[in-house]
Amino acid sequence: xxxxxxxxxxxxxxxxxxxxxxxxxxxxxxxxxxxxxxxxxxxxxxxxxxxxxxxxxxxxxxxxxxxxxxxxxxxxxxxxxxxxxxxxxxxxx
Numbered sequence: 001x002x003x004x005x006x007x008x009x010x011x012x013x014x015x016x017x018x019x020x021x022x023x024x025x026x027x028x029x030x031x032x033x034x035x036x037x038x039x040x041x042x043x044x045x046x047x048x049x050x051x052x053x054x055x056x057x058x059x060x061x062x063x064x065x066x067x068x069x070x071x072x073x074x075x076x077x078x079x080x081x082x083x084x085x086x087x088x089x090x091x092x093x
């Protein structure tokens with residue numbers, strides 16, 4: 001667990017919210033397949049395994065741009081934008 005996750009857990013506890021643990025990679029893959037078998041993030045995962053962050057972002061953006069995938073990735077993309085805003089990107093830092 002990184003420091004940011006620990007902080008989020010403490011905030012959630014103080015606010016009386018449930019602490020959600022991130023699923024394992026296998027659980028995440030299974031959930032994604034159950035949601036929509038047409039979504040394919042294997043190229044993105046391969047890029048991440050090779051530590052090619054830029055390539056992974058491009059592959060994920062291409063997959064997210066499809067009308068099939070976008071509704072399923074919207075919560076993740078929204079959470080990422082909120083996270084970036086909370087930690088200074090949106091505050092001009």
